[in-house]
Amino acid sequence: MKELYGNIKYTVRAVIDRPWAIDYESKKVFTVAAYNNLNLMDGLRVRIK
Numbered sequence: 001m002k003e004l005y006g007n008i009k010y011t012v013r014a015v016i017d018r019p020w021a022i023d024y025e026s027k028k029v030f031t032v033a034a035y036n037n038l039n040l041m042d043g044l045r046v047r048i049k
Contacts, residue, residue, distance in 0.1 A: 007031060 009031050016024040038044055 009029050011027065011029050013027045014025070018024070
């Protein structure tokens with residue numbers, strides 16, 4: 001997504017540390033396309049087990 005004066009890209013990196021095995025690593029670049037107030041979305045407050 002290109003804007004008139006540039007853009008902002010974010011990078012997220014995740015590592016799953018597994019003892020006695022090879023770790024899983026991933027790195028992704030993404031751009032936020034729209035502003036959303038996550039505080040107003042009730043489903044996001046549910047804890048994931």
